[in-house]
Amino acid sequence: MNLGILYPLMIIGLGAIMSFQPLVNVQLAKHVSSPIWVSFVSFVVGAVILLVVGLAMNNGKFMEVEIKALKWWMILSGFLGATYVTAAIYFVPVVGVATMTSLTVAGSFATAAFLSHYGILADAPHPISLQKAIGMVMLAVSVVVIVKAK
Secondary structure, eight states, X not given: OOHHHXXXXXXXXXXXXXXXXXXXXXXXXXXXXXXXHHHHHHHHHHHHHHHHHHHHHTTTOOOOOXXXXXXXGGGTHXXXXXXXXXXXXXXXXXXXXXXXXXXXXXXXXXXXXXXXXXXXXXXXXXXXXHHHHHHHHHHHHXXXXXXXXX
């Protein structure tokens, strides 16, 4: 199969996972004392799976880290992920997964376009083209339609 087709299909599958995760966590929250602990369970399970897969893919060798090259903000990824997962547990029961996901995608796309345009945390900038700007407007209209739908 052509990678030009395979990668987008795989990424669409990741989008599907993004919709399932908060729903699964909301169900788990019915059996765990707090959304914070639900996120904790989610991240512990994920960490254990990543440890096992990482060891399996690297012949049992644990990761190597260049400590001196790290900057303090490079480890914020875990905080960002935990914030999203925990917030979704609170918001999905209130607004629904379609609204939550559409607003998440809109926020993600707008931020990504800005970061990409200026090359923030990237090797090179990728300016916002007319096509991207049109896509952003279309996405914004779609989000408004989804959020206003009852």
